[in-house]
Amino acid sequence: MNIGIVCYPTFGGSGVLATELGKALANKGHNIHFITYQQPVRLSGFHANIFYHEVRVPTYPLFDYPPYETALSSTMVDVILNNDVQLLHVHYAIPHASAAYMAKQILAKQGIKIPVITTLHGTDITLVGRDKTYSPVVTFSMNESDAVTAVSKNLRDETFKNFKMEKDIEVIYNFVDVKRFNKKPIDAFKKVISPNGERILLHASNFRKVKRVDDVVNVFLKVTEQIPSKLLFVGDGPERPGIEMMCRESFAHNDIRFLGKQAEMEDILAVSDLFILPSEYESFGLAALEAMAAQVPVISTNVGGLPEINVNDYCGFLSDVGDVEDMSKNALTLLSNEEKFAEFKKNALAQALKFDINTIVPQYEELYKKFI
Ligand code: GMT
Numbered sequence: 001m002n003i004g005i006v007c008y009p010t011f012g013g014s015g016v017l018a019t020e021l022g023k024a025l026a027n028k029g030h031n032i033h034f035i036t037y038q039q040p041v042r043l044s045g046f047h048a049n050i051f052y053h054e055v056r057v058p059t060y061p062l063f064d065y066p067p068y069e070t071a072l073s074s075t076m077v078d079v080i081l082n083n084d085v086q087l088l089h090v091h092y093a094i095p096h097a098s099a100a101y102m103a104k105q106i107l108a109k110q111g112i113k114i115p116v117i118t119t120l121h122g123t124d125i126t127l128v129g130r131d132k133t134y135s136p137v138v139t140f141s142m143n144e145s146d147a148v149t150a151v152s153k154n155l156r157d158e159t160f161k162n163f164k165m166e167k168d169i170e171v172i173y174n175f176v177d178v179k180r181f182n183k184k185p186i187d188a189f190k191k192v193i194s195p196n197g198e199r200i201l202l203h204a205s206n207f208r209k210v211k212r213v214d215d216v217v218n219v220f221l222k223v224t225e226q227i228p229s230k231l232l233f234v235g236d237g238p239e240r241p242g243i244e245m246m247c248r249e250s251f252a253h254n255d256i257r258f259l260g261k262q263a264e265m266e267d268i269l270a271v272s273d274l275f276i277l278p279s280e281y282e283s284f285g286l287a288a289l290e291a292m293a294a295q296v297p298v299i300s301t302n303v304g305g306l307p308e309i310n311v312n313d314y315c316g317f318l319s320d321v322g323d324v325e326d327m328s329k330n331a332l333t334l335l336s337n338e339e340k341f342a343e344f345k346k347n348a349l350a351q352a353l354k355f356d357i358n359t360i361v362p363q364y365e366e367l368y369k370k371f372i
Contacts, residue, residue, distance in 0.1 A: 001368055002031045002084050004076065006100065007091040009040040011235060011261055012206055013286040014121035017151070017174050018091040019043050024177075024361045026050045033079050037068070041263055053079045069095040069102075076103035080114055086372045089117045089364075090145075093124040094134055097141035104144075115371035118145040120169070122283030122304075125150075125159050127210070139163045146371050152305030155283040170367065173308075174284045175360035178352050181293035185270040193257070193271060199229040199335050202272040202296070204265065204287045205279075207237030212301075214239075215278035215324050217246055217256075219299070222328035224252050227335050231256045234268060269294035273341075274331055280321050282306050292316075293352035297344040299331050309355070315348040 003025060007018030019042040022032040026049040033051045034040060043052065055075045057066045076099065079085060088103070090096035100116040107114050118141070123129075129138040142148050142163065149172045150156040156169045194200055201220050205211040213233075220231040233243070233256070240258070247256045262268060265287075269275075275291035277300040282288075284305045288298045292309075298316035300306050301323075312318040317330035334341045 001025075001365075001372055002033070002086045003368065004033045004035055004079055004085040004088045005091070006035045006072070006076070006088065006096045007040065009036045009038040009043075010206075011041055013174070013284070014092045014119075014124075015040055016042055017121070017286060018089075018119075020175070020177070020357070021089075021361065021364060022050065023047070024357055025365070028361070028365075031083075033083055033085055035072070035075055035079055041261070044263070051083065069099045072096070072099040073102040073106070076100060077106050080107060080112070085114070087115045087117065087368055089119065089368075091119045092121050093118055093129055093138050093142060095137075097145060098137050101141045101144045115146040116144075117147045117149065117367065117371070118142055119172070120148065120150045120155055120159060120283075122151070122155060122281070123210070125155060125162065126281055126283065126304075130162050135163070139165075143167055147367060149367070151284040152308050154305040154308065158283075158304075172363045172367070173355055173360060174286050174289060175355050175357045176286075176289045176293045176352055177357040178293045178349070181266045181269060181290055181352075182295065182349060183266050183270045186267060189267065190271040193232065194230050196228070198255070199223075199227055199273045200232060200271055201229055201274050201276055201331070202232045202234065202268065202291070203276045204234035204262075204268075205237070205277075206235055207239040207243065209239060210280050211237075211239070212278045212280055212321070213243045214246060215322065215327070216276045217243065217250065218324045219276055219278065219327045219331060220256070221250055221252055222324065223331045223335065224255060226332055229255065229273075229335075232268065232272065233258045234260070234262050234265065236261050265290055266294060269296055272296050274299055274334065275316075276327070276331070277301070277306070278319075278321070278324075278327060279303065279306075285309055288316075289352060289355055292348040295345040295349050297334055297341070297348050299327050309351070311347075311351060315344055315351045
């Protein structure tokens, strides 16, 4: 099949998932055309079946806001016409679903029928999309898509609750390449981070308010008071300067490292003991799934789609939002009981295998086949 994939190219989960999906489909022999404004972060190297088309948005003194959506629709039309693309799969509704609708209408006038599949990822529904500034366009373009998928049951339910949906939403869970993430730790790396065998706690996100990164710091401080530990932060975003300040002022400032944006998460996960995700909302929590694939138990909140992935008292623990006390207690339970910890690590891998790339990607292929 010849598939066009539209996504955000940044470190956010939707872009990561879309890129990994494109790579997996290309490995299965499909031709994949990425359409976005920058090379996606997880897309590097050469692959015979992968093509990257950059959306250029010319500036003009009249524009306070260059019209990205118009440029995106025009690029979609151009890529489809010149590469025999048979289907557009857009990730994150805003503005990808409405831009795809426009491209579809333009092509229809030329007698070309191009099916559009929209995958909802989270904030496009629960935060941004619900805002009345966007909601009429999001509702219309979801309903005009040939198929809509959501990455968890919770996100599907939230969409029905908040939008006037006229069509069904299929749940296709996010996936992880377990083989790639279940790696042996690099001893030298571990030694640098925890020279005296301290435990390593990890958090990775885009440092937005919804991630409650200050809770990560507070959980860590309570843990390291009892069991000497180190805290690693991966990612970047608006809350990072405040969090860095908070860490600098804490008694454990020498035990906290900010690694910034990292493409090779598997190497960092391989040396980590626990993954901390205290978010206010997660439609899915792809970062938690990647941790589980690396046999890292997850200490998370119990909101959104997280309970569909992180099974409480099996491969991690779930707590109420903001309950730092409970999250630190759960972390200490695992770190102080080798037997339980080993069992949770094994369970984390078993749980991740349910979301393995080889199980989920065929579900997208089946969906594509219905429309091509
Ligand atoms: O919140 C983020 O990290 C970014 C955001 C995105 O759209 O890239 O992530 C959303 O999509 C991910 C992939 O499907 C999910 O794993 C995240 O849970 C979801 N984020 C939220 O719902 C807050």
